[in-house]
Amino acid sequence: MHPIAAFDSVASTQAALAGAGYLASEEIATATFLAGTLGKPLLVEGPAGVGKTELAKAVARSTDRRLVRLQCYEGVDEARALYEWNHAKQLLRITAERETGWDAVRSDIFAEEFLLERPLLAAIRSERPVVLLVDELDKADEEMEGLLLEILSDFQVSIPELGTMTARSQPFVVLTSNATRELSEALRRRCLFLHVDYPEADLEKQIVRLQVPDLSQTLADSVVRVVTALRRMRLRKAPSVAETTDWARTLLALGADELDPATIRAGLGVVLKHQSDIERAAAELDLPTRSAATGH
Amino acid sequence: MSAATPSALGDRLVEFTRALRVHGVRPGSSEIVDAARVTQALGLERRETLRAGLAAALVRRSGQREVFDQLFDLYFPAAMGDRSGAGDSDSEAVDEIEPVASESSERDRVAAIREELAQALADADAAALERLAAVVAAQLGALRRQPGFSAAQALDRLGPQTAIARAHELRSGATILGDGEGGSGASGAGTAAGSGGGASGLGGAMQEQLTREELRAGVAEFRRRVESEARRRNAEVRGTERIARHAVVDPVERRDFLLTGQRDLVELRAAVDPLAKRLAAALSLQRRRHARGHIDLRRTLRRSLSTGGVPIDPAFRVRPPRRPDLVLLCDVSGSVAGFSAFTMALMQALSTQFRRLRVFAFVSTTDEITDLVTGADDLPDGVVTTALRTRAVLGWGASSSYGQALDSFTAQFLDAVGPRTTVLVLGDARSNYGLPRVSALRDIRDQARRVIWLNPEPATSWDTGDSLAGQYAAVVDMHECRNVEQLRTFVTRVLAG
Numbered sequence: 001m002h003p004i005a006a007f008d009s010v011a012s013t014q015a016a017l018a019g020a021g022y023l024a025s026e027e028i029a030t031a032t033f034l035a036g037t038l039g040k041p042l043l044v045e046g047p048a049g050v051g052k053t054e055l056a057k058a059v060a061r062s063t064d065r066r067l068v069r070l071q072c073y074e075g076v077d078e079a080r081a082l083y084e085w086n087h088a089k090q091l092l093r094i095t096a097e098r099e100t101g102w103d104a105v106r107s108d109i110f111a112e113e114f115l116l117e118r119p120l121l122a123a124i125r126s127e128r129p130v131v132l133l134v135d136e137l138d139k140a141d142e143e144m145e146g147l148l149l150e151i152l153s154d155f156q157v158s159i160p161e162l163g164t165m166t167a168r169s170q171p172f173v174v175l176t177s178n179a180t181r182e183l184s185e186a187l188r189r190r191c192l193f194l195h196v197d198y199p200e201a202d203l204e205k206q207i208v209r210l211q212v213p214d215l216s217q218t219l220a221d222s223v224v225r226v227v228t229a230l231r232r233m234r235l236r237k238a239p240s241v242a243e244t245t246d247w248a249r250t251l252l253a254l255g256a257d258e259l260d261p262a263t264i265r266a267g268l269g270v271v272l273k274h275q276s277d278i279e280r281a282a283a284e285l286d287l288p289t290r291s292a293a294t295g296h
Numbered sequence: 297m298s299a300a301t302p303s304a305l306g307d308r309l310v311e312f313t314r315a316l317r318v319h320g321v322r323p324g325s326s327e328i329v330d331a332a333r334v335t336q337a338l339g340l341e342r343r344e345t346l347r348a349g350l351a352a353a354l355v356r357r358s359g360q361r362e363v364f365d366q367l368f369d370l371y372f373p374a375a376m377g378d379r380s381g382a383g384d385s386d387s388e389a390v391d392e393i394e395p396v397a398s399e400s401s402e403r404d405r406v407a408a409i410r411e412e413l414a415q416a417l418a419d420a421d422a423a424a425l426e427r428l429a430a431v432v433a434a435q436l437g438a439l440r441r442q443p444g445f446s447a448a449q450a451l452d453r454l455g456p457q458t459a460i461a462r463a464h465e466l467r468s469g470a471t472i473l474g475d476g477e478g479g480s481g482a483s484g485a486g487t488a489a490g491s492g493g494g495a496s497g498l499g500g501a502m503q504e505q506l507t508r509e510e511l512r513a514g515v516a517e518f519r520r521r522v523e524s525e526a527r528r529r530n531a532e533v534r535g536t537e538r539i540a541r542h543a544v545v546d547p548v549e550r551r552d553f554l555l556t557g558q559r560d561l562v563e564l565r566a567a568v569d570p571l572a573k574r575l576a577a578a579l580s581l582q583r584r585r586h587a588r589g590h591i592d593l594r595r596t597l598r599r600s601l602s603t604g605g606v607p608i609d610p611a612f613r614v615r616p617p618r619r620p621d622l623v624l625l626c627d628v629s630g631s632v633a634g635f636s637a638f639t640m641a642l643m644q645a646l647s648t649q650f651r652r653l654r655v656f657a658f659v660s661t662t663d664e665i666t667d668l669v670t671g672a673d674d675l676p677d678g679v680v681t682t683a684l685r686t687r688a689v690l691g692w693g694a695s696s697s698y699g700q701a702l703d704s705f706t707a708q709f710l711d712a713v714g715p716r717t718t719v720l721v722l723g724d725a726r727s728n729y730g731l732p733r734v735s736a737l738r739d740i741r742d743q744a745r746r747v748i749w750l751n752p753e754p755a756t757s758w759d760t761g762d763s764l765a766g767q768y769a770a771v772v773d774m775h776e777c778r779n780v781e782q783l784r785t786f787v788t789r790v791l792a793g
Contacts, residue, residue, distance in 0.1 A: 010338070010345055030338070030348035037337045038330065045358055091604045141581065179358065179570075181577050188356045189326060195358040229506050232513065234566060260499045285505065 002170050006036035006063045022051070022058035023207050031194040032059060041152055041173035043188065046196035048178055049240025055196075056133040056174040065129045065172065070119035072140035078147055083159065084116040110161035120148075124157055124167045132171040138181040145187050148175075152190055199241060201228055207241060212248040222259045223248050226285075227271065233284055235277040243271045261287045305340075306332060312371040313354065315540040319367070320550055320781075321360045327353055343374060359547050366524065366544045370536055373528050406436070406453060413454075414462035417514045418470065425514070429521035437526050443533045447519075447526035456518055460511045467507060549780040553635035553752045554724075561634050564780065565641060571784060572645030578788050579649050589613065620718045620745065622650040625705060627723030628689060629659045629696045633680045635752045636722050639783065640669050640679065643720075646787075654712050658701035663687040664709065698725060698764060699733035706736045713740055718791070719747040721772070725758070725765040732764045737771050748790065750777040 007013040013036075014029040024032070032055070035042040044052040060067040070081055090109045097105060117125070123132040134148065151157070155167035175191060177183060199207065201224055208220045223244060231238045247270045256263055265287040268278045282289070309331055313323045323331070330353040338349045347368050355364050409432060416424035437450030531539040548563050556564065595611035603609075624643060626636035640655055647653050647670070655669045656662050657680075665683045683689060713719060719740060741747045751758065751765060755776045758765035765774060775790070777783050 026344065027348045027351075030345055031352040034334055034337060034349055034352055038333055040330070087603045087608055091606065095604070180573055181581075182574065185356075189324060192330075192352040193355055193357075194352055195355075195361060225506050225510075226502075229509050232509060236569075258499070259502070261502060264502070285502065 003039045004036045004170055004172055006059070006172060007033045009033065016062040017055075017058050020058040020061040021210070022054055023203060023210060024055070024058075025199060025203055028055065028194065028196060031192055035174075035192050036172060038192070039170060041175055041191040042194060043175045043177065043183075043191035044194045044196055045177045045179050047198070047238065047240060049242040050196045050198060051241060052176040052196055053133065053135055056131055056176070059172060059174070060131040063129075063131070063172070065131045066126060067131050067133060068119050068123040068126070068171075069133045069135060071135045072137050072144065074139055074141070076140050076144055079118075081118055081120050081144065081147065082151075082157065083118055083121045085110075086114045086116050090114050112162075115159075115162070120151055121157060121165075123171050124151075124155055125165055126171075127168065129169045130171040132173045134173070134175045136178060137175050138177040138179060138183060142184060145184050149186055149190060198231055198238070201225070204228075204241065204244060208245060208248050211245045212252060215248050215252045216257070219251065219257065219259065220248055223251065226259065226264060229285070230271065230281055233281060235272065235280065236274050237272070237277065239271045247271050261285075265289075305335065308371060309335070311537070312367065315367050315371065315537070315544075316354065316364065318541060319363045319544060319546060321355065321363060323354045323356075330354075343372065346372065359549060363544060363547055366527065367540055369524050369528060370531050370540055370544075373531070376532065409436070409454060410456075410459050411462070413456060413518070414459040414466055417459060417463035417511055417518075418466035420510070420514065425518055426521060429518060429525050433522050433525035433529060437522070437529075445526045445529045445533075447523040450522055450526065451519060456515050460508070460515060463511050463514075464504075464507060467511075468504075549784075551780075552778050553638065554631045554778075556634055561637075564634075564638055567780060568638065568641045568645055571780065572642055575642075575784065575787050576646055576649055579646075579791070582788075589615075619649060619651045621652045621714065621716050622654070623712055623717055623719045623744075624653070624655045625662070625719060625721045626655065626657050627659070627696060627698075627701075628657045628680045628683055632722070632724050632752060635777075637680050638780075639720075639722055639750070642783070642787075644669050651716070656705065656709060656712075657683045657687065657689050658705070659684070659689045660695065660697040660700050661688055661690070662701050662705040662709065663689050695728045696723075696726060697730040698723065698727040698768075699731040699736070702733050702736035702740070706739050710739070710743065713743045715743075715745055717744045719744045721747065721749045722752075723749070724751055724753045724763065725749075725768055726761070726763050729762045732767050734767055734771055737768060741772055747772040749774040750783075750786065751775065752777055754778055 007016060010026070010030050010033045013033040014024055014026070017024045017029065017032070031042060034040075044055060046052055056069075057067060059065075072081075093109050093114075094105060119132070123130045137145070137148075152173060155170060156164060158164040175187075198204075204224045204227075205221055208215070208224060209217065212220065227239050227244045227247070247267050250267060250270050251259075251263075264285065265282060268281055268287075272278050272281060281287075309328060313328050313331070316323060331350055334349040334353045335346065338345055340346065347365070350368065351361065351364055355361055409428065412424075413428055416428055432450050432454055433445055433447060436453045437445040437447060439446055439449070527539055527543050530543065548560070548567050551560060590613040592611045592613040596607050596609075599609050599611055600607040622643060624640060626640060627633075628636050636657070643650075643653060643655075653666070653670065654664065655666045657665045663683075665679070665687055668679050668682055737747070749768060749772050751774055753763070753765075753776070757763065758769070758774075768774060775782075775786055777786060
């Protein structure tokens, strides 16, 4: 673990991320700064839509590194994550030259052109410094985690036919998880942990103002208040920051100037994604029923 | 914080991690080293930054953060003794806790504090709330007969919820004032959260409701600060380690079912959904893993087309998942009711993992309550009370009788148990010295695929008093299931197979 000279202090981290368009709370900035200083991967956990993937992109933008993204899904394995040989092409190569002997062909079919480089290998072999984003790690299974652990400990891959490859510069690694599954202990111990929750009201207001600058400030503030109240209710899927900005943009497009109950009721479809949630929110906030709203 | 010698800081970190281990957060040696490097990298100037940094190094799951925060406040306190900022309030002599002269002066003092609290809530001023929490804990929470502080006493005397109405007045008053001055919505004391009054923003009734919710949340936060302050003061009086061991509130997953009160039950209920999601993912993953075996020839040949007819990548035959039937037999008497209700809610949330789910409740006779459990989308909190009121779970007398309950189950509902059924019995096996009727349990076990008994009592109290746990455990597997953590382990290890 070598330190990655990415940021100088917590304050400069926050400023750099803000410069890249990401408003980070102090917790996030501290964890990001420490991940760089200590050279450890950063495991970001939290509900969907709070900006975990965006954080990695913002770090890449602000430190001028290339972003390499590995999107995990159920069944992702070494062939999809690390590297794979292009078997079809190799077979064609072999059948194309039936006359020559094995020795001549052998070095040919294990050349670079038959190697399919996947994200992890790309991150290791990259010339430029790299931010490696492993997205939604909880969707992958335990074998994948074992593979990751191996990579993360030395940043070194040995391909039997081509030799061992070591990373020229240590990547800045960000792992994200939606916490649908418990990750293994070994992986957790390897990383610094950051739990990103829905932002505080003040921070969210700043985010809305940054993303939707044409909306009036008081209306934006009211939007944040209503969304905060929605989060306090026990809904199946609480609205995230992405939904708040979506709603703000919708209001701007509709040219609304105040949030009366009918407007809120019509906007619930943008913010909430389940019908049962919409009904529950309408009941608790005392909003008119759909027909009354549209007949307005 | 003044500069401490390196070894003293290191010792403090080690004590801190030791306290964390007592409460279920288990940082290993490598994490302690990381924590030390974090301290070195961040420095000691800002307490909140240090808190965030240590949390990144030591906390491993989001559920552990609350325990971490409480212990951090104890081991890296904001101050020693009274807070220097606390001298701003009107009352004199903050350092010495004066014995109260008379009733009326005490009441006046409380009223003054309450007014300040209302103002701080209306402004949503976090610093003022912090300062007030210190004052309240120090002055109202001081115990009379012994050294120490009690948050419960302080909050009892203050009654912070009574300040909500006043805070509401203050905030709407400020907004009206703001409108009268030109309606820009950006003036007056109530801007931070009370903006958006008449001209643009929210309508009147909506504004009221949201304000009320925000004030309530503010009061809950204030309570937490008072408790934290009282713990800090107590730690100075009684020793940090003792307070760390006893006064820190465990996260919801580690609290015993039998000791949970009404408020905790609500918190527990909120934990069912995320727990069920994780368990469902784990169970289906395990089941799918067992489905390897036979090669599916047709799919293998299909795949080999892309490699020129050479079958490099074999495809396996996928067996459809075999899901068990689940029968829950729950004791709904007394303290076990909370445990039963929670497990019912959990199994209902996991219902896709089972082919059929049937739920039976008993106190001294058994009746079926499957429709009460599966009917509602969101399990109503009163399912146990409804069952007690409307179903035949109480036979002669209102006390538990396991023998009679098992008998009535085998008499009426034994057809619910088949060769694919897993039966879960939930109860503490305390039968008021009635007959055990172990033969009935044996009948159930012979008909089912397996029977498992979950006992919310600690294993050391089985067989004490009127508990028949030993006799029942001789017939079926009995597991101790004291808190959510153990329940979760049970579901992933035992129920999956």
